[in-house]
Amino acid sequence: MPESIEDLPPRQREVLRLIVSLTEEHGYPPTLAELAQAMGLRNRMTVHQHVVALKKKLLVHWEPGLNRSLTVIGEAAQDQRESTLPAESQTSRRGVPLAGTIAAGRPIDAIETDEYLEIESGYADSGCFALKIKGDSMLDDGIHDGDYVIVKPQPTPRNGEIVVAVLGDGTATLKRIYKEKGGFRLQPANSQMEPILLDKSENLQVQGVVVGLFRKFS
C-alpha cells in the first residue's frame, strides 16, 4: 500500500492537516482538545482515536502521556502543508483588499487603487509581537486604551521613536524615547503627563519599537 496518504479516511487526513497547520500557527503542537475544537467535536476521545489510527500507520509521532508531543512524520508533513497548490481552495486570504482612499474631511470621490493591505504577513515572520495598550499616555499620538501595538524587537531605537521600555524594576511602558545629555527621556504623548528622565547609570532596556497599530471597533 504505497499510497498511504491519498486514501486515508477523510477525518484522519483532516487531523493530519490540522496538526501541521495548528503547529505552524502557534509555534507548538496542539493538544487533543484543541484538535477536537478545530474540528467541531465535543469530545477529545474522538480525536484520540483518530490519532491512534494515524500512529499505527506511522504517520505521526506521539509520545504516550506527553503533552503536545504530536508531530507529523516524514513526507506527510510536507504533503499536508498548504503551500503547494494554487490559491483557490485556500481557507482564507492573506490580507484585506485595499479599496482606495477615503476622505475624513471634505468628501472627495475616492476608490481607486486595487491591492491588498497585508497587515500580518510582514510582521509575523520578522519576530514582531503585539501588546495591548493600557492607559492613555500616548493619546495625543492616537494610541488609545485598548489598542494593540505591533512591536518589532530592536534594542537600539532612533531618536523620537515610540518604544517599549523596560525599566530597571521590571515594569514596562510605552513612550517616545529621546536622547538627552547624560541619559534618556521617555516622553508620553499626553499634555497632562510628565516625562520620565533616566540617566545612564539607570537600567533601561528597549525591547523594541512600535511599527504598527491596530484597533478593534466593537
Place this chain on the structure above:
Amino acid sequence: MPESIEDLPPRQREVLRLIVSLTEEHGYPPTLAELAQAMGLRNRMTVHQHVVALKKKLLVHWEPGLNRSLTVIGEAAQDQRESTLPAESQTSRRGVPLAGTIAAGRPIDAIETDEYLEIESGYADSGCFALKIKGDSMLDDGIHDGDYVIVKPQPTPRNGEIVVAVLGDGTATLKRIYKEKGGFRLQPANSQMEPILLDKSENLQVQGVVVGLFRKFS
C-alpha cells in the same frame, strides 16, 4: 543601556538558550520540569521564576496555564540558536503573538493575557475591505491621516457607528452617523468641523461600518 540580551543574568540567559535548543531537539517546546532537569535543578519553581523574569522583559512568549507554550520572541531566538541555519522556510505564523498588556501611563508590571492577535483572518473572509484615510476629520476618535480603516460591508449601521457614507453626488466620506428627526447627521470627530445634515429625501448610501483600524509607523 538598551543592550538587552548581552547583560542578562547568566541563568536567565541559559534558560533562553535551552528553550531554543530543546525546542529544536524535540520538535516542541519544553516544560518547566524539563528545563529544570536540563539545568540540574530539583525544582520547577526556580525555572518558573526565571521564565517569569524573561517574560517581563518581553523575551519570551508564554501563555499562562498552557502546557509547552514557551517560545522565544524575536531576534533573541536567532541569537540563541547554535545551528546557525538560514532559518529557511520559517513556519510563517498566522497572526502576531500577543505578548501581553503594556502601560501607556504609569508603568505597571503587567503582562498577563496571552494569545495571538489575528488581525486579518477574521476580516478577510467576511468580505471586509480596507480604506486609506485622507484628512483629519476623525482625529478626535484617534483616526489619523494615513491610517487604514477596515470596513465591513453593511448598509444598516447602528446609531453612532463610524460609517463609510456615499453621498448623492458620489463622494464618499468617513463619519459617525446619527439618526435625527427627518434624516441623518454625519458627525466628524474634530471640534473644528461641522456635521453634515441630510434629510430623508437626499440620497445617502452607507457602504459599511468601520470595524478595525490599522496604522503603520514608518
Place this chain on the structure above:
DNA sequence: CGCTACCCCATACATAAGTATAGTATGACT
C-alpha cells in the same frame, strides 16, 4: 445476517504541568 471500518459521544480517572506561598542563601550596593 454477522463482520468490519469508520465516525461520534459521555463519564470517569490518573498524571503532567503550571502556580501560589513561603522559605534560605549569597553578593553588590548604600
Place this chain on the structure above:
DNA sequence: AGTCATACTATACTTATGTATGGGGTAGCG
C-alpha cells in the same frame, strides 16, 4: 546595618491533558 537582585528549595494546590471504559450510530461486504 539595610535593601535589593539573583538563585535555589520545598510543599501544596489547580488545571490541562491524556487515557480507559462503554456506549452509540452509518456504510459496505461476504
